[in-house]
Amino acid sequence: MKVLLAGETFAATTSVAIGGDVLTSATSTNGATTFNAALAAEGVAVTQIGGDRCAAEFPSDLDALAQYQAVVISDVGALTLLVTPEARAGRVGVNRLDLLKTYVEGGGGLMLAGGYMGFQGMFGTARFYDTPVEDVLPVRCLPYCDGMEVPQGLQASILQTSHPIFSGIDGPLPPILGMNKLEFRHDGSSRLLATCHHRGTDWPLLAVCNHGRGRTVAWTTDIGPHWLSQDFLEWPLYGKLMANMVRWLAGTE
Template sequence: MTKKVLIAGESWVSYTTHIKGFDTFYTSTYEEGVKWLKEALEQGGYDVTFLPNHLAPEKFPFTLEEIKEYDAVILSDIGSNTLLLPHATFTKSEKRPNRCELIKEYVAQGGGFCMIGGYMSFTGIDAKTRYGETAIADILPVKMLEKDDRVESPEGIVPEIIKEHEILSDIPKQWPFFLGYNKTMEIPEGTVLARINNDPFIAIREYGDGKTAAFTSDCAPHWGPQEFVNWKYYNSLWTNLLNWLTN
């Protein structure tokens, strides 16, 4: 049976003000950064459902039954408020399930979970993402900072593989450069497979009957440059990771 993966996040809307002398006008664009990851997993045999940020508040699963339709869940560049503040709660003061707690229970009962880095992952830009204040902190294989956790590396920084693992099977030790990552800290419950600037880059953990992973840089630009997304081993990396999470 084909395994199913839910990817939430990896989209944004830009609203631009154009100033031309006395006059101004506005344009908006919608963009996604999911295509490389989605295509990699589909080519690896997975049935991938993509839930962009603007749909996630209402469409991300609210119940254990719904989320268990997926063998693994990936959060990438999606803040905790998007999961914690559905329309009914934010505008009507109505109760709804806590979906960070839901993910924790999903993993405890055998689900796979991965967080991928970005400006709206882990603690995030200006510490707005806030996963350290949620149940997600209990299941990740790393500890999050309590402040803006971005490490910007415009000069390029290359991760170092430090441990052999099936996730890195047939992946060379020489990687492309990255342009930044979310700084996290090692914990006894997690296993760090690769470091970047001596910080966790890829880490994994077993929690209850399930498994979790953290990839602290981006699966797409800008932290993940073209040299990474077009890397010969890009697809193998993500397929290996999901194979481990869902095995």
């Protein structure tokens, strides 16, 4: 099966003052290297469009999306997908968030993953609240900063061990170091599979939904560092869990 991953690339520019001289360097990081390798080992082919390329290269029509059985959006904000080259030039064009909703309703699978630029985002800048993508998710975004850092670690509680996403997953999940705060849809449309308890509230960690002919997953923490701890990334079942998610999205579980 083929999966499209949008996002998970980061660029940083650093200036260092040494006496009267200032040296500037730039670095780039791909936060999905472990994810991509783990899915490849599970027989899932991942095509990644980094966040810096999404505005220009993310599919703008259903035919382009239809070659993928599942789409994963991770650490790239709604505006990056909305502001197409045509929009930036002041021309009317496609709304790619509407396109993703139509893709799901027609039978596609969509996963929105957490992070600083996931859901509403650590600083409220991811902005998936009140969008067509939110319409198809098993959770509702909060209309403000939703990220929380928990360096002491959060332990997941698995609520539905019989779900196909947990097939072959034995024992507790390793700790996570942060997540996005979201509201589960208690309207009968969705299933809450796992939560994390923090400061008196059980926050959704993993929720799923059948929408139209398609399926959606909300995974409210990272697919890589830093919210996924090194223990999680080195866990022998990490790849199995991630592959189970995309296989369920594609209906091939």
